[in-house]
Amino acid sequence: MAGMFSILRKSEFLVEVGHIARFAARFFSEGFQPRYEFREFIRQCYWVGYKSLPLVGITAFIMGLVLTIQSRPTLVEFGAESMLPSMVAISLVREISPVITALICAGKIGSGMGAELGSMRVTEQIDAMEVSGTNPFKYLIVTRILATTLMLPVLSSLSNAIALYGGYLGVNIRGAVSWHLYWSQVFDALSYGDLVPSLVKTFFFGFAIGLIGCYKGYYSTKGTEGVGRSANSAVVVASLLVFIIDLIAVQITDLLNLT
Amino acid sequence: MEARAVIDIDKLNKSFGDNHVLKDFSMKLYKGENLVVLGKSGSGKSVLIKCIIGLMDPDSGTIKVLGEDISDYDRQQLDKMRVKVGFLFQSNALYDSMTVRENLEFPLRRHWMKETQERSEVDALVMDALEDVGLAHTVDMMPAELSGGMRKRIALARTLILKPEIILYDEPTTGLDPITGREISELILEVQEKYNASSIIISHDMNCISITSNRVVMLIDGKCYEEGAFSELRKSKDEKVRNFFISDSSIKDKKDENQTH
Numbered sequence A: 001m002a003g004m005f006s007i008l009r010k011s012e013f014l015v016e017v018g019h020i021a022r023f024a025a026r027f028f029s030e031g032f033q034p035r036y037e038f039r040e041f042i043r044q045c046y047w048v049g050y051k052s053l054p055l056v057g058i059t060a061f062i063m064g065l066v067l068t069i070q071s072r073p074t075l076v077e078f079g080a081e082s083m084l085p086s087m088v089a090i091s092l093v094r095e096i097s098p099v100i101t102a103l104i105c106a107g108k109i110g111s112g113m114g115a116e117l118g119s120m121r122v123t124e125q126i127d128a129m130e131v132s133g134t135n136p137f138k139y140l141i142v143t144r145i146l147a148t149t150l151m152l153p154v155l156s157s158l159s160n161a162i163a164l165y166g167g168y169l170g171v172n173i174r175g176a177v178s179w180h181l182y183w184s185q186v187f188d189a190l191s192y193g194d195l196v197p198s199l200v201k202t203f204f205f206g207f208a209i210g211l212i213g214c215y216k217g218y219y220s221t222k223g224t225e226g227v228g229r230s231a232n233s234a235v236v237v238a239s240l241l242v243f244i245i246d247l248i249a250v251q252i253t254d255l256l257n258l259t
Numbered sequence B: 001m002e003a004r005a006v007i008d009i010d011k012l013n014k015s016f017g018d019n020h021v022l023k024d025f026s027m028k029l030y031k032g033e034n035l036v037v038l039g040k041s042g043s044g045k046s047v048l049i050k051c052i053i054g055l056m057d058p059d060s061g062t063i064k065v066l067g068e069d070i071s072d073y074d075r076q077q078l079d080k081m082r083v084k085v086g087f088l089f090q091s092n093a094l095y096d097s098m099t100v101r102e103n104l105e106f107p108l109r110r111h112w113m114k115e116t117q118e119r120s121e122v123d124a125l126v127m128d129a130l131e132d133v134g135l136a137h138t139v140d141m142m143p144a145e146l147s148g149g150m151r152k153r154i155a156l157a158r159t160l161i162l163k164p165e166i167i168l169y170d171e172p173t174t175g176l177d178p179i180t181g182r183e184i185s186e187l188i189l190e191v192q193e194k195y196n197a198s199s200i201i202i203s204h205d206m207n208c209i210s211i212t213s214n215r216v217v218m219l220i221d222g223k224c225y226e227e228g229a230f231s232e233l234r235k236s237k238d239e240k241v242r243n244f245f246i247s248d249s250s251i252k253d254k255k256d257e258n259q260t261h
């Protein structure tokens, strides 16, 4: 019985994956034909980028600070306290800051889009756009996916900078490293091999978050309960996808470094 | 009444899985008339007018709007048709994120395909449409700040702003109190006279039907079961038809009683 259920769930899962893939294909086929919804795209960038900035900034700052404070005792044990800025910089830039930024955005933006589009679907606003001479897929979906795809790298870069600043304060809570020395150690430790892959993967994070948020909202089932469910599953699926993409990105970076 | 049909529906079929909603449904809307479609909840009235405006594809059958078959229209042709055919949604469908002004501008700007239309020209049209429904003072409010009746009127103004020749109303008075309902019905009548518009009105509100209708079509079991003037159908001997009117008038009597107490 349990086995049957899991098979059923698995096939539902595959159907869902198929639908999302088709949704993504539609984005690529319709998204790059006129007419372009430039205004709405800017509005979405503002909403995604600017409105998420405080949350992303505060989290990044605390992350940098805490990571530094937590790492110090271990490094002290190995007599490698002077490595602290380099270590913090590498872990933040390579992994922690992009992934945490993406997770915050999956929570904030993914659920926001799921709920907004879901309620637009349920209250026929999407149909109303259609009869008002507007392709709702282009107007609502393409603009949102593009906005998250382009804004996530920006947010993640800012998060890097703020987290590293948090790291600077963390280093200076005990011990003293000058502003200048801290940053020169940080930049010595970081190579393009750290920066570029971590930037590239944030594009994919952004795409995944926009895609899932929009998909869940656009195909929201009728009723207000459906709106809540869309928002909720948008967050769950988008967060999961962020980790999966991260895993794949790390593998690829690893392979490329080997060759 | 002229005999020119502005909408001609022939043998329309639409089903969702096993649920056959419309079965060989045929109907005509003549120039300048108010046609009421009456049917139970879930009988497919919304599906019917969504097929007319191209929001749903029928499985088979033809729909002619202003003499042209719309079944293989592409998006551009549909857009052109939708300038002439207005649609008032059952749930109003006002854009929550926009002010009343932006809501009314939306169809104007989008259909004209010009984002840079003269400000003053657009403003004048918006104010005209709002004055028609008596809500000029709400122009800078958000839909969430308005009452249900006001929202319905704003939605009506948004439908009328393009001066459509045909208007499809999906339950325009449902969920409103009888007085507001009557105001909306009278607005619909005014619109018909002012613009010489032809309308399909979906409703099961007897007050609304008695005020607005020139002709009533009964949608039962996916077919056009009966049609005629409101006063005729009311006296119909067919039980299925009369049921609609009986149940409603008894409720109305109760309502009247409540009011006198």
Ligand SMILES: Nc1ncnc2c1ncn2[C@@H]1O[C@H](COP(=O)(O)OP(=O)(O)OP(=O)(O)O)[C@@H](O)[C@H]1O
Pocket (backbone or CB within 6 Å): B016, B019, B021, B039, B040, B041, B042, B043, B044, B045, B046, B047, B048, B090
């Ligand atoms: N998108 C859809 N997918 C599946 N079934 C649908 C869809 N839209 C409508 N239906 C089904 O079609 C039937 C008719 O629905 P419709 O909304 O047209 O009813 P209605 O006559 O407008 O009722 P009401 O007076 O309650 O608005 C219902 O049984 C409904 O379940």
Ligand SMILES: [Mg+2]
Pocket (backbone or CB within 6 Å): B045, B046, B047, B090, B170, B171
């Ligand atoms: Mg309906």
